[in-house]
Amino acid sequence: MDTYSRRRFIKTTGGALASAMTAGLGLNRQSPGSPAERLSVGLIGCRNMGFGLLQHALKVPGVVCRGLCDVDRNVLEGRRRDVEKQTGETPPLYSDYRKLLEDQELDAVFIGTPDHWHCLQTIHALQAGKHVYVEKPLARTITEGELIREAARTYGKVVQVGQHQRSGAHWQKVVGMIRDGHLGSLRTVRLWANFDYGKGPERLPDEPVPEGVDYDMWLGPAPKRPFNQNRFHGVWRFDWDYGGGLITDWGAHLLDIPLWALEIDGPPQSVSSVGGIFSGEDRAIDMADTQSVVYQFEDVNMVWEHNGGLQTGPYERNYGLAFVGNRGTLVVNREGWQVIPERDGNQPLVREIPFRESGEGGHGAHVANFIDSIRTGAELNCPVEAGRLSAFYGHIGNIAHRTDERLRWNEAGALIGRDRYEHLITPQYRSPWQLPRL
Numbered sequence: 001m002d003t004y005s006r007r008r009f010i011k012t013t014g015g016a017l018a019s020a021m022t023a024g025l026g027l028n029r030q031s032p033g034s035p036a037e038r039l040s041v042g043l044i045g046c047r048n049m050g051f052g053l054l055q056h057a058l059k060v061p062g063v064v065c066r067g068l069c070d071v072d073r074n075v076l077e078g079r080r081r082d083v084e085k086q087t088g089e090t091p092p093l094y095s096d097y098r099k100l101l102e103d104q105e106l107d108a109v110f111i112g113t114p115d116h117w118h119c120l121q122t123i124h125a126l127q128a129g130k131h132v133y134v135e136k137p138l139a140r141t142i143t144e145g146e147l148i149r150e151a152a153r154t155y156g157k158v159v160q161v162g163q164h165q166r167s168g169a170h171w172q173k174v175v176g177m178i179r180d181g182h183l184g185s186l187r188t189v190r191l192w193a194n195f196d197y198g199k200g201p202e203r204l205p206d207e208p209v210p211e212g213v214d215y216d217m218w219l220g221p222a223p224k225r226p227f228n229q230n231r232f233h234g235v236w237r238f239d240w241d242y243g244g245g246l247i248t249d250w251g252a253h254l255l256d257i258p259l260w261a262l263e264i265d266g267p268p269q270s271v272s273s274v275g276g277i278f279s280g281e282d283r284a285i286d287m288a289d290t291q292s293v294v295y296q297f298e299d300v301n302m303v304w305e306h307n308g309g310l311q312t313g314p315y316e317r318n319y320g321l322a323f324v325g326n327r328g329t330l331v332v333n334r335e336g337w338q339v340i341p342e343r344d345g346n347q348p349l350v351r352e353i354p355f356r357e358s359g360e361g362g363h364g365a366h367v368a369n370f371i372d373s374i375r376t377g378a379e380l381n382c383p384v385e386a387g388r389l390s391a392f393y394g395h396i397g398n399i400a401h402r403t404d405e406r407l408r409w410n411e412a413g414a415l416i417g418r419d420r421y422e423h424l425i426t427p428q429y430r431s432p433w434q435l436p437r438l
């Protein structure tokens with residue numbers, strides 16, 4: 001296959017379409033009424049998303065919480081009370097995830113820490129023999145994503161990445177429609193994310209580390225810096241040391257959809273980016289709050305756009321995707337989807353489908369799919385390679401932006417002039433943490 005033809009449609013065959021539509025609908029395959037096998041899970045990083053995952057998991061029969069780990073004792077205590085309310089049991093608490101991983105009875109962990117921790121914690125958990133559900137983006141850098149992929153292969157455990165849209169029925173339907181050529185030849189995939197929080201947090205002065213926080217363990221492999229709330233809980237996303245801004249935060253979800261639908265399995269031909277701080281505000285943000293990134297393929301353009309601080313966007317949605325084809329455009333986000341036909345005179349080239357609301361977002365189903373995969377070997381909806389690739393697309397958009405260069409890949413899929421970008425591809429860990437060697 002021509003390396004640049006990284007875009008293949010599965011033409012409408014019942015089998016292909018059916019498998020695209022049903023691929024891991026996240027159904028628990030245990031026969032109804034059969035006692036569910038006990039599965040002990042732990043949570044690393046409890047404040048926000050991680051706890052959402054645990055709550056879904058604890059609704060699955062047979063799943064028990066074996067431990068909670070967080071470096072902020074205030075968060076940890078609050079979540080202990082929440083688990084007690086939900087289950088009536090008091091889970092053991094940990095501030096060092098390595099202690100939690102020593103528990104021989106623990107089967108699996110959910111990782112809901114900031115991105116700069118994903119690589120170490122995922123690989124250490126795999127080395128300890130645990131299954132892992134790790135939040136998106138899979139890793140903060142390209143090399144860390146590759147290491148996680150290698151570790152998943154080496155240790156043979158189940159690794160689900162938190163791109164939970166893949167478990168949402170309407171996303172699966174849309175992917176099926178794109179693959180069956182419903183829109184005709186695709187020209188462009190537009191992706192956008194306009195969120196108020198994307199302008200970055202308010203600038204704040206450094207301050208003493210809050211009581212109960214093990215800040216050194218929050219920083220982990222990241223450089224040592226004074227404590228500042230504007231790069232701590234929730235808002236670390238806008239600092240290069242911990243995250244990648246909107247294009248890795250939301251991009252991990254949105255960029256994933258065309259990669260999945262078009263079966264893109266490698267880099268684009270090239271990527272370029274323009275933008276800057278255009279919100280007019282002086283916020284604590286390292287990256288561009290306004291950015292447009294063009295991913296070039298042989299026969300389709302993928303265009304990412306974000307505007308931090310705005311809350312409206314194309315097709316009257318503040319975030320989403322539009323697959324633009326010769327016969328029509330399919331617009332989709334978490335709320336639902338629609339098809340807007342092209343016309344030949346008055347004649348629509350494809351059936352107009354007014355906006356249809358989605359059902360359940362796929363979050364609970366994604367967690368259930370992880371548990372099902374551990375128990376029955378069911379196919380994962382978001383295996384590690386899918387997580388690695390969508391994170392990679394976010395990272396290369398950022399690297400193109402930071403270097404103000406158009407990145408190009410050769411026919412063999414190698415980044416041309418990689419040495420120039422290496423400092424942004426492979427992180428330097430702060431001692432004593434070391435980039436895992438496998």
Ligand SMILES: NC(=O)c1ccc[n+]([C@@H]2O[C@H](COP(=O)([O-])OP(=O)(O)OC[C@H]3O[C@@H](n4cnc5c(N)ncnc54)[C@H](O)[C@@H]3O)[C@@H](O)[C@H]2O)c1
Binds near residue numbers: 048114136218
């Ligand atoms: N799938 C989704 O839709 C979705 C939504 C939100 C966040 N996320 C992802 O979830 C992850 C967490 O995001 P968040 O918004 O919950 O962040 P957050 O800052 O609100 O929570 C992170 C928690 O991890 C803890 N933590 C940090 N270092 C730790 C360590 N070494 N050991 C144990 N705990 C540690 C923090 O104290 C905090 O409680 C990110 O990767 C983010 O991209 C995914």
